[in-house]
Amino acid sequence: MSFLHPFFLWLLLPLGLFTWLRFRQERRNSLPLHPRVILENRRTLLVRLAPFLALGWMVVALARPVTKEAITITAPTGGTLCLAIDASRSMMATDRKPNRFAFAKAATLNLVNRDSRHKYALIAFTTNALILSPPTEDKALIHAALEAFRPDYILTHGTSIEALLRYVGRLGGENKDLVIFSDGGDEEDLAKLAEVARKNHIRIFGVACGSRRGSTIPSESGWLRDKNGRLVVSTQNPILENLAEATGGAFIDESTPDAAADAILEQVDDQLKRQSARRTAYREWFWLPLLLGIGFFLAGTLSTAGLMRRLWPLLALLGIHAQAGLLDYYHLSKGIELYHKGAYEKAAKAFAKVDPPLLESRYGLGASLYKMGAYKKAGRVFASIKSSDPAVKAAIFYNLGNCAVKIGRFKSARDYYVKALQLTLDPDAKANLQKVLFLLEKRRSKVQPKANRHVKAATDGGSSAERKEKGAKKSDSQHRMGQGSGAQSATKSMRIGIQKGASQTTPRHPLSSKVYEMINKGYVHEERPW
Template structure:
């Protein structure tokens, strides 16, 4: 179990402080009230149980969002400004559309890529928020560069292009229209300007042209030609809903793939219900009756609480210590658990700490009726025997594991043991043969020296895993190798490396 909003759990620290004054006034009232508060805090923490991840197939279009950043976009005929309205629509579009990929570019007299195609909506929203129009001082719009860059950003046959603009300065967009039609661009023009237009502010006041006349920037209808010739659409004003509808209607399968989605089962209602019950008990005489009669009665009958609830703090502490590499502390916390899974976790922690005999003793003490769980126990026992160089015992343990449940890792470890034993046998015979040959060929009268030889340096890569009953978490060493530590590579491994034929995942 985990919490989606764990920061709320820090509020639980205030309850022990308040408990100091509970004894002074009606324990049954204060106790139930505190229990109600604790349950409410746990509910706000949103406890969940992780369910099995699922793979979701997805397909969508490449959508290029082209933002006009020219000086005229500071006009205020669209609230709060043309550029401000455009950024709001951009955020709403990427928040609402999770199927398509979005690329972002900005253009004035030239175009630049602000973000390549991505499905990361949080990244894009941060990008839109950080756009500072005060840094843009270019007074002009060149649309062709934006269209050319849009075509380069996507390899799709018909990418969608959304132009957020006030129309630019050109009297005709025939060349741009022909380019969009020829290169398969479907262009949607979001017109962010009014017909009456608006004045523009500058550092010296209202912006004026060379003749001293006040500049009024209004919409340029000529740009609509691009959308009509490319099969797109013209959208009036900052209408994110219309933009999303157009993308939905024109959506193709420019990309396809799958993504893994983690599902959660919400449990917040359990502590919420308990909190409501405790609150009712605090303000009724029933709460006092429960304290005086029902709880002692349950104690006499001998009803015990579920072990999983009582063991939860030790489980969490053990997992935290294990994840931080404090295996001795992890083994200590798991030692408080009497369940088979708790013992398994303790043995895994001892193993990671290098205490193989102690880990082996704990594995031997585990009892379970689950064949799968027993298979993992025998498998990890075999790994302990390997670390202790007791290969025959390791072989027997791995055979028991494979008998209960076949796993590729156990099979590979069993083969590695056989290779190790065979290599040792070959080295012993070779040593005897070399000694005999050397003695037979020595000159008469010369002392005979024993040829030095030794065992094999052959190393095997052993995989280890751990699992328990369905829905129960256990810790195990995910992967280890006899070649870890100070052992050197074998001569065969060096030969493979020199031949450039070493296998990356199974170098032996």
């Protein structure tokens, strides 16, 4: 057995000295009393020692006695790598073959293909940053986003690493690893960039997409020239290398995309190995001396009848509060157990018994009502939960969106999913947003032809009496044609079957640039929880 905080044991020395002095003083001050008084006030040695023994055992409890169970070496998980590609004009230089941007694109694809332990977020940046893909393990999504991106469509010029760092800092997560594919871009203040990176807990791995000797930049009229007519030669800016070293990352300068991808993986794995920790599992025994201390305290203080009468009301009140806290914990744990077993109605009753309600109990109640099919009630419960934690708020908005979808309020669901994505990049919320956008577009396509038919009927159909007469004749003719053959009913059933099959095979609706704009303009930490 060992102690986690052994310095508390030094308190036993003054406690023992005080105990010895106290008993020595009592022995000196003993007076001859009447035998009846001695019998009524007689205390045993245990009762007299009990308060000091209680203090001694409580000091031992403060020292945290433990026994070793196991020793483990833990390594951090892969986490998320943010891949940022410079899309400025200088990335069209040809000192990396075929050009710097193509080099960065090929290195990114090789990195994603060879690594299966990380999630990846894809970002393009010039003077501003634009997210191409939120953190995901779907390699096909990264490929599609990178292939669809065209640097020719970027209207801004120049390169701002500071804007990129501030954008990455607003993304979720505590510690962030950022891989920057760039030629260094414009000159910037290294100390300021390092301070922004440290403030947002960003570690930078810089990949040199330009050579030290530099290269001219192609343009529509041949080669890019300055305002004096001289050729512009873009060289590697050393600020990227210095920034990587200042943030604890690494700088990679390789001439081929394959070698660059291998070097990135090697550096990232090396950083993870350095963060591995040796941990020892302990079993706590502090409760044992604590119980002994409480026992000696009760033995020394409750022996007097008057003190016993004074303490009973206090003990009763403590018992009531302890019972209430234990009951709340029991109902909460019971509700969680019933929810995982699929007994959602019983789980909802257990969560509702927690009074005053806790965040966990309200969340569990809303989830249970959702599983029961009471979507409106579940939505009201989720809407009543208040929190300032962005992760909790994102989960609440996500569940409110699910409830809105179930009751057919697709526009409200769209707004809830967008709010959830503004707080955290959740792939489930993004997938549900895609489905809601498709359903809204499908509803819009059904409403518009119906409105057109009403307008056409009002303009071409004549008077109401004529329309009724034509409708009656048409129904009679259809009735005569369908008698005995069943052709009309068969045709109708066939049409219904075809429509149902078509709706089932409709492709997923991709996110539009407007929705990306709605999501990207978020990522703010609200001062007020709701």
